[in-house]
Amino acid sequence: MVDRAGMRPLGEQRSAMTDLWAGLSQAFWLLVTLDADLVEITLRSLRVTLTALAIACAIALPLAAFLAVRRFRARRATIAVLNALMGLPPVVVGLIVYVFLSRAGPFGVFGLLFTPTAMIIAQVIIVVPLVASIAHQSLRELWSDYHDLLISMNATQLQRIKALLWDGRRALLTAALAGFGRAIGEVGAIMVVGGNIDHATRVLTTAIALETGKGEFAMALGLGFVLIALAIAVNLCIHWLGRTESEGRW
Amino acid sequence: MQMFPLVAKGAQVRRRGKVLVGPVDLTLGGQGTSIVIGPNGAGKTTLLKMLHGIVRMNGGSLDWACPLEEAQKRQAFVFQTPVMMRRTVIDNIAYPLRLAGMGRKDARERAADWASRVGLGEILQRQATMLSGGERQKLALARALVREPEVLFLDEPCAALDGRATREIEEILAHASDSGTRLIMSTHNMGQARRLADEVIFVLGGRIHEFSPAEEFFAGPGTSQGRAFLNGDIVE
Numbered sequence: 001m002v003d004r005a006g007m008r009p010l011g012e013q014r015s016a017m018t019d020l021w022a023g024l025s026q027a028f029w030l031l032v033t034l035d036a037d038l039v040e041i042t043l044r045s046l047r048v049t050l051t052a053l054a055i056a057c058a059i060a061l062p063l064a065a066f067l068a069v070r071r072f073r074a075r076r077a078t079i080a081v082l083n084a085l086m087g088l089p090p091v092v093v094g095l096i097v098y099v100f101l102s103r104a105g106p107f108g109v110f111g112l113l114f115t116p117t118a119m120i121i122a123q124v125i126i127v128v129p130l131v132a133s134i135a136h137q138s139l140r141e142l143w144s145d146y147h148d149l150l151i152s153m154n155a156t157q158l159q160r161i162k163a164l165l166w167d168g169r170r171a172l173l174t175a176a177l178a179g180f181g182r183a184i185g186e187v188g189a190i191m192v193v194g195g196n197i198d199h200a201t202r203v204l205t206t207a208i209a210l211e212t213g214k215g216e217f218a219m220a221l222g223l224g225f226v227l228i229a230l231a232i233a234v235n236l237c238i239h240w241l242g243r244t245e246s247e248g249r250w
Numbered sequence: 251m252q253m254f255p256l257v258a259k260g261a262q263v264r265r266r267g268k269v270l271v272g273p274v275d276l277t278l279g280g281q282g283t284s285i286v287i288g289p290n291g292a293g294k295t296t297l298l299k300m301l302h303g304i305v306r307m308n309g310g311s312l313d314w315a316c317p318l319e320e321a322q323k324r325q326a327f328v329f330q331t332p333v334m335m336r337r338t339v340i341d342n343i344a345y346p347l348r349l350a351g352m353g354r355k356d357a358r359e360r361a362a363d364w365a366s367r368v369g370l371g372e373i374l375q376r377q378a379t380m381l382s383g384g385e386r387q388k389l390a391l392a393r394a395l396v397r398e399p400e401v402l403f404l405d406e407p408c409a410a411l412d413g414r415a416t417r418e419i420e421e422i423l424a425h426a427s428d429s430g431t432r433l434i435m436s437t438h439n440m441g442q443a444r445r446l447a448d449e450v451i452f453v454l455g456g457r458i459h460e461f462s463p464a465e466e467f468f469a470g471p472g473t474s475q476g477r478a479f480l481n482g483d484i485v486e
Contacts (some may be wrong), residue, residue, distance in 0.1 A: 142336075149333040151304045153346050154322050165347075167336040 023221020027100075027229075030222055038223070040086055042230060045203040048116050048190070049183045052123035056183075060128045064135035068143040079136065079155040085129035089120075094192030097122045101193065114195040115132050119203070122189040131179040138171035139164050184231050196201070251316040253324055253400050254280030254432070256301065259308030263300050263456075271296045271456040273310055274328040278434070280400075282448030283427055283443060286436040286463070289485050293456035294436040295330070295405050301434065302327050302403045323350075330409050332390035334378035339370055342378045343392045350397060353463030363390040368422055391422050395431070404435035407443065420445065440480070444468055452476050454485060 030038045067079060099105050099115040101121075112118045142164055150160050165172065187205035194201035196210060204227045211220035255277050262272030271293040278284060278301075286294045299305040303322060314321035326346075335342050338395070343361035365371050368388040373381075378389060390442065394402055408416040408455055416439075421448065427433050437443050443450065447464035448471065452471065460467060461474045471477045479485045 046306075145333060146335070148304055148327075148329060152302065152327040153349055155349055157446055163335070224355070 005084060016204060019217045019221060022218035023225060026218045026222030027225035030226060031229075036058060038226065040199065041202050041204055041207050042226065044116065044201075045137075045227075046122065046230070046234075048119050049180065052120045052127060052183050053176065055120070056124045056131055056179055057128040059124070060132035060179075061064065061135050061165060061172055061175075062161060064132045065139050065164045067132075067136050068139040068164060069160045069195065070155065076191070079133075082129050082133050082136070085135050088126060089188070090126055090186055091188035091192060093125050094189030096124050097189065097193045110244065114193070114197060116191040116199060119190040119201060122193050123186055125182045126186060126189060127179040127183050130152050130182055131175045132177035134178055135168075135172050138175065141167050142168045142171070149177060175237060177238060180234060180238075184227070184234075251320065253279065253314050253321055255312045255315060258301070258310065259313075261307055261312050262309040262409055263296055263305055264308040269333065269456055271300055274300075275414055276461060278449070279430055283423075283433040283435065284449050284451055285311075285443045286323050286451045286453055287438075287440070287443055287479070288436075288453035290438075292453045294453050296456070297451075297453055298327075298403050298405050298434065298436055306390055307464075312339050324399055325403065326394035326397065326399040327402040328387075328390050328394050328407050329400065330345070332386040332404045333359060335383070336387070337378060338375050339378055339389055340374040341383070342389055346393060346397050355463060360473035361392075361396060364396045367416065368392045384411050384418070387411060387415065388422070391412045391419065395422075395426055399431060400440065401434065404433065406436050406438060406448060408437070408439065417440070452479065454479075484486055 029035075066077060071075075093233075097118060098151075100107050101110070101118050102108055103113075112121070120136065143160075146163065146167075150163060155163065185205060187209055190201075190203065191206050191209065194203070194206065196202050196206040202210075204223055208220045208223045208227070211223065255270045257278075258276040260275065262274070263270045266339075269358060274297065286292050286297060293303065296305055299308060302325060314459070316324075335345060337345070338359055340361050343364055344354075344357040347357035347360060352360075360392040362371070362374060365374055368390055368391055370392065373385070378386070381389060391407070406422075408419050411419065420442065423433060423435075427446075433446070435446070437446075443449040444464070447467075450460065450462060450464050450467040451458055452473070452475075454469070454475050459473050460471055462472065467476070468480070471480055475485050
């Protein structure tokens, strides 16, 4: 028996719906009972992602402002490269970081492979171009507004960058949230450099991949719903802290 | 150290091969109010920006009586469309002081004082982008005047304002002029030019066609283009 579109057997559809409900119920119970493993990997996910995001923002936002205010020979090329790097394949980033951090690699001596630090490094590399590109778009528009005024006031290059970062902070929040979304959902690179080791480098996304591989769809979906809830909660928190939707603010 | 005279010799601004302004030969003294007039596209804004130093010159020279770096610190510019920084009224006015290194508390105190002087004392915490056209122009004036510049360039500051706002802006300008600030301002409004000008710079096609005392110019311009402009004829 098939559905009206003739695409999939109805029994299979029912089974998928059952998995979804089971996933929802699993997610609910994992949350209600504050499952120890769930709490551990959720906190690790948050720690890795937020640390990577903070480092990425510290690099990307000043870089974006610098590219907005400063004219130099390789500026266009730099912007083009940044935009291109937004689509950097995470697995390739993971592989490159792996090579650099492996025992035979140039940074092997630090013993960082298969640690949360390695996962943070990979995420920073993935997130920086994304945050920088989005931030640059916003700051470029702001700079076109401020250009004559700040030059007229004899603001130094550093003062111009500071003014753009401060006055464009709410637009930059969007860039940071995009970076957070990319980092929290990242699985390829951190699987390669983290190794998905239980109680060490396992995070929500790698746990979902593992459960799916084991055929534990309900558990995988449960973790997936927790991941989505976490992403939404962090976004709401940042919006609330930034008061982006308050009247008369930006 | 004296800033004036400001001497321009063959000063020119070109963009994409087209001469926007110049060559300009001009000597401005340190007293009074100079009003730049001319039809649309005559080059008034570019001339003001060139004198202020925010438009790069492609030829000639522009010399203040003091070193350029010193001169740049002692002048300010008010744009035709005021640029509102995404901050509150008080933070907008305090910004030039903060740039100059003044502490936050002192800068805000002085900014609040200037806001009161221009009639914005009741809305210090309002976001600048929420202000009306007249309020924006007053804020721009307060922000320009807060560092007490010796020269203030104004590019048609009352272009989009109603009569009441225009009168308030003119009062602020008259007060600034009385306090010793040298005003160099462009306008389309001949009534305003007559009220404020001590000397008139008539610009056409990027060149200065007349530079004379206001009384002399309004009594009878020395050029046919000047007379035509004053009569309200189309001048090209």
